[in-house]
Amino acid sequence: MTLQIRSLEEYQKEYQKSIENPANFWAEIAENFVWKKKWSKVLEYDWLQPETKWFLGAQLNITENCLDRHLDTKGDQTAIIWEPNSPSEEAKHISYKELHSQVCAFANVLKNNGVKKGDRVCIYMPMVAELAVAVLACARIGAVHSVVFAGFSSTALAARINDAACKVLLTADGGFRGDKITPLKDIADEALKTCPTIQKSIVYKRTNQEVTWNPSLDVWWHEELEKVDDNCPAEVMDSEDILFILYTSGSTGKPKGMVHTCGGYMVYTTYSFQNVFQYKEGDIYWCTADIGWITGHSYIVYGPLSSGATTVMFEGVPSYPDYGRFWEVCEKHKVNQFYTAPTAIRALAKHPTELVDKYNLSDLKVLGTVGEPINEEAWHWYDDHVGKNKCPIVDTWWQTETGGMMISSLAGITKDKPTFATLPLPGIQPVLLDNDGNEIQNTEAEGILAIKNPWPSLARTIYGDHQRYKNVYFSAYPNHYFPGDGALRDGQGNYRITGRVDDVVIVSGHNLGTAPIENAINEHEKVVESAVVGFPHDIKGNALYAYVITYDGVVPDDELAKEIRQVVSNTIGPIAKPDKIQFVSGLPKTRSGKIMRRILRKVAANETSNLGDVSTLLNPEVVQNIIDNKL
Template sequence: MSENFDVKLDNKSHLPEYSYIDNTWMGRYEPAYRRFLDDPERFWSEIAHELDWIKPWDKVLEWNHPYAKWFTGAKLNITCNCLDRHVLGDRRNKVALIWRAENDLEERVMTYRQLHTQVMRFANALKNLGVKKGDKVCLYMPFVPEHVVAILGCARIGAVHTIVYGGFGADALNSRIRDSKAKIVITADVSYRRGKAIMLKSIVDEAITNAPSVEKVIVLRRSNLNVELIQEKEVDFYEIMEQAENYCEPEEMDSEDPLFILYTSGTTGTPKGVVHTCGGYMVGTYYTTKYVFDMRDTDVHWCTADPGWITGHSYIVYGPLATGATVLISETVPDYPDPGIWWKIIEDIGVTIFYTAPTSIRMFMKYGEEWAKKYNLDSLRVLGSVGEPLNPEAFEWYYRNIGKSKCPIIDTWWQTETGMHMIATLVGEKMKPGFAGKPIPGIIADVVDKDGNPVEPGIGGILVIKTPWPSMMRTIHNNDERYRQYWSGAGGYYTAGDLAVKDEEGYIMIIGRADDVIIVAGHNIGTAEVESALVAQEPVAEAAVIGKPDVLKGQSIKAFVTLRVGYEPGEQLKNDLIYNVRMSLGPIAMPSEIEFVDTLPKTRSGKIMRRVLKAKEMGLDPGDISTLDE
């Protein structure tokens, strides 16, 4: 970033209903944050003491920049906290998982007792195949209950899981298997998406042809296609379960032992294998699930992500199960068979906490509010947003139409690398559309210049985390130098790669990725700001902005726009959109071009891949597009 830049801030806010104030696990933000600052290690120690440990820690934190060790000397098994402690207590027969099929006709329910037994059987099945502590297991599965069983089965015996989203192709799967040196691959015959069967096993067959580490492939046969297995290498999921014992002693894991490797997907280059460890990750995901979502024993939690993303790891599997929640999982996409399917599921199941992506919210805006009005959403108590900045227009639509102007919206900023929520507006606190919120207690975040000096409110800068936190990644698999780069700039703080701005009250707005800044005539323009100004206009459903080389200005702005149903592209509309951006942000931020498109290129986690648009525009190779949806 060549310089800092002014950002126009809107002071609009919403106060939560009185019933949400002073009635949360966290309590009011300011006292809670002061308690953390007064003694950070005591703060984290008290959280960790809410969980079960085989052996307590000798020291809360060892920090040797840029390397952290949390709860050193402690022994644990994360599945004991996700399962055993509930089964041995009052939640034994509480519903742990509710699964809804894409066709909305099939539903399965598992109690904590049933899930516990299934996990232990699968853990023993893995051991019978020769899997040991530290071995790598790759999961390439549809989103069914067996996926959760497999994840926890790996953790039970100390096998390091690496989950690959079931929409990736063979090349992407192969690269992750090879980098992790996975010994076992777990898959299924098919997954279902928009009514079509996707043949997962045939993709695995191709992916392992040049992956010598793979010894066995476990196949979950869920269709009537009678998929044949190759005897030497392939085994049936339920056949190996039937041959396994019911009880599996949890492997004693050191706090710093690796739990999983997750390969990032996003807008930049080759995926990185982010390594998370057992103890700190457990504490961080438990803490944020309970205290940020304000999770109650009566809640039904639905996070619409997939286990293949960090959101699925942290806020479908480990965090909610550690708190003893009832978790809804579903194969459904938001607009199939119609744009009301998610609202129907919320009504049917009685979902109380709903956590989704701004991309989905903007898609619902495109279809209109009528779909949501068809269903009773009164069960909802807390709404969440994840994956990218929630623009003010989407916030307002979500707040009014889904939350009925009463549910708090928790707009969470965090990353694969952070493992847990870092910045959010806590339940009961004043919400500001467009602002993620403040650093949660436990996190010290700031907006700084390139030298690490704090910038004034209203001035854009680099978002940094100043001190370590328990669920932080420990390294990049096979590339520790890449890990160290996160801590090498901006005063030696953890640099997230995002640009942000703070207001006078300390609320932080995420402007966009640092590599998504367009420099027009010496002025830094954040893509998110221009996109937000476009989406604020009634006809626009979604927008993506890129910079193009310009002889006079250095770069000019081009926007790609999808329209809501009922609007047609045309020159007059194009001129109106450009004019309104000028009136909102000033002439320097006006797009020089607008192209109307049917869809935007996105990762499967919903992030717009601007570099693909830019490469196409300039006739360049887009690089690794293994994370591209469709």
């Protein structure tokens, strides 16, 4: 199955078609999939509500497209190569036939444990092949999966379970990550103390460590598999039925459960996967992300498997047992397309290039980046040392909310430009807006990025809170989707993402809302108030800088800073710990009480020469005090 654009002329032609008549364009693409019933209408949308529906009336099951349809022609081909945390443990090669059998068997385990179509299943697991099996097994029976990254704390896990009212939890005794073991079962047990909707916890044995057992709740994964066969017909799903919920940080309060549906998501992730990476039959493709993030959903599981590709899943980290691990895995599995985060590239670039040069990377054809814009220095290091100046680099811009890649070069087809995501994919209509929401007509411009008109993989709502979905993404600029990013456009129409224009910071490729981090800091008994902003970091891209006000009589010191970091780690996860904590006497506020984060960002980034007008602040004197005591 191929949906691929083969030349720049063809890209231009397809793009034009997709803009002039989106319904016809996507109907043609959708003909390449297996449907149980065809659609009566391709697209219906009203962005004032906002509501979007694709392939109305169509019925399908996404797992038949990812598995069943490949069995006759590719049954013995490897679907997933699972590379373990430690190179001394053997990799697994799972064929399409084997994956189909494992998914059907585990789907029956879920049914045996009371899971029905529409039920929510929370998955809190390490990057083992069984994580992919679990995701597909949920989809097989029409259950809604909600994967929570296995680095999150018990508090964060509980919040996500409760928000979706999940019925079953899938977890593991523990997870290997470099030279550490994460005690996943212990963390999950702590979370479940406040999760009344969970009826069963199915535990995968990975690390063989001692765990606490609750016989009325816990069952072993391997023991449950012994009770079932691998015959499980795929549930008939409506195109607009929920496929999964995935939580992303909000700029205010609790995480947002983004809802993705079956039909449009399948069509768009497959189409974008094949075109951006220019995947060819027999290629080995590796995305280094965790399935806990949208990148893992779309471009480890659904897009590649629907395309009949061989996809690599990696349990480990780039630094273990040394900083050559990525390249060792590329050589070992003869990887052709390699997709990772700029933060990983920057971390690896700090180490001797011999760690790259000692491995044979001649099979690489395409390099990719995801999670945040890549800086020029890292781009050239990646190009020179990994790609040997012969691999196109696709710098992909997209989000949890968009479901798939939105702006990116197509490998070897459209032209790369360092630090630019470049051109929109067919079907995607980006525009730049000025501060008043007017579209900037000049080709060469800088402004607020927005998207006109829907595309198939757009998240349909925030679970249980459609008003919030409308407020966050559609109210600022009516009839546009607002992603929260700024961008500039060059004379050729290439886009460069310039960063967030709201209170979300991208740290090591992960979106972190500043509000939940501030809430966690403010929970500390000695803290009155805090403000968190991002600042440039040469490895992470951005890091977190916290300004903290303590109660009178408290003498702030390193010990207090350590306690605050621990609170954040326990509440949200280690990834959200601030790199810098500056204790301050006050925070710059407007007369309405709003914290002026713009000023705090500039101070954190050492850009104090142009702070703009501070005279309108309620307390302008605190600004100089903050600058004088900057870390």
